[in-house]
């Protein structure tokens with residue numbers, strides 16, 4: 001089968017022909033991949049800024065069809081349409097047993113599909129039955145967005161409660177910032193400003209902006225104050241400027257992944273004076289069922305690929321997909337396998 005794999009030496013990816021993986025464990029499921037997304041984190045991996053196993057098949061946001069499974073799998077049938085949660089835990093350590101599998105030092109974040117183990121930029125992907133979620137109401141194409149929505153859904157739980165009517169700013173209009181904007185709008189928020197420095201990206205979002213009525217600007221306005229700021233850039237200086245714009249009682253949600261070497265300066269006095277909350281979001285513990293429900297609720301009104309600036313590519317067109325994503329011509333690339 002075809003697989004798009006990370007080549008750690010060259011900080012790049014290359015198409016390889018490898019055998020279809022075989023089921024060796026009784027709880028394994030073989031999924032024929034249908035749609036498989038490329039995200040900002042993949043660009044960090046390819047750029048060598050995010051740890052990743054050498055020669056691994058990338059792709060952690062995918063939907064597909066069940067083709068085979070081990071003898072202990074009783075909840076699936078061949079032909080079931082599914083999405084796969086790329087993350088798992090060991091189910092035994094302190095963190096897993098405290099409901100925080102995303103902190104698991106062995107079986108969670110460090111063993112996830114498409115980063116540590118072979119993922120979904122391939123014809124087939126092998127996963128554990130615990131990671132497979134059946135779809136009943138969403139098309140496989142839209143379902144490629146379930147994984148990013150699951151991370152946003154976890155973020156939503158962390159920033160809640162959030163009063164409707166508050167001033168919200170989302171920084172960075174890649175797919176993640178746009179999904180945050182859509183979710184905030186779905187939940188009744190109307191005072192949303194989306195900040196995006198790349199004019200090509202802003203141009204892509206005109207239709208969605210007109211329909212939903214959020215503000216779309218090129219830079220932060222330093223004289224306004226916000227109740228919630230969601231950083232979706234992973235850019236230290238943007239986060240540092242954002243904290244200065246928080247209102248009394250404000251919350252800063254660091255969703256973007258900054259390179260490990262970046263440092264920012266924050267005033268502890270301001271944190272005291274304004275009772276600020278600064279939080280981060282790390283992936284998607286127990287969020288897949290919520291994300292499937294959210295994708296159903298958001299529906300085509302929000303998640304139409306054209307309105308979002310998402311474009312389909314063949315796996316062989318990976319260089320074009322990566323280039324379009326990097327230069328902001330699109331907000332997301334999805335491989336149609």
Ligand SMILES: NC(=O)c1ccc[n+]([C@@H]2O[C@H](COP(=O)([O-])OP(=O)(O)OC[C@H]3O[C@@H](n4cnc5c(N)ncnc54)[C@H](O)[C@@H]3O)[C@@H](O)[C@H]2O)c1
Pocket residue numbers: 039040041044148151171172173174175176177195196197198201218219232233234235237238254255256257258281282283284328331
């Ligand atoms: N926390 C999590 O669990 C989680 C999950 C998925 C993705 N992420 C991270 O979220 C971030 C966003 O993902 P994405 O796929 O949308 O990435 P992306 O790179 O496509 O989008 C980031 C956008 O931010 C814009 N930007 C950068 N600096 C800016 C600034 N100073 N002001 C305004 N805009 C600015 C860029 O032009 C770009 O359009 C990435 O860092 C990704 O790694 C985190």
Ligand SMILES: [Zn+2]
Pocket residue numbers: 039040041042060061148
């Ligand atoms: Zn991702």
Ligand SMILES: [Zn+2]
Pocket residue numbers: 089090091092093094095096097101104105106107108
């Ligand atoms: Zn664990």
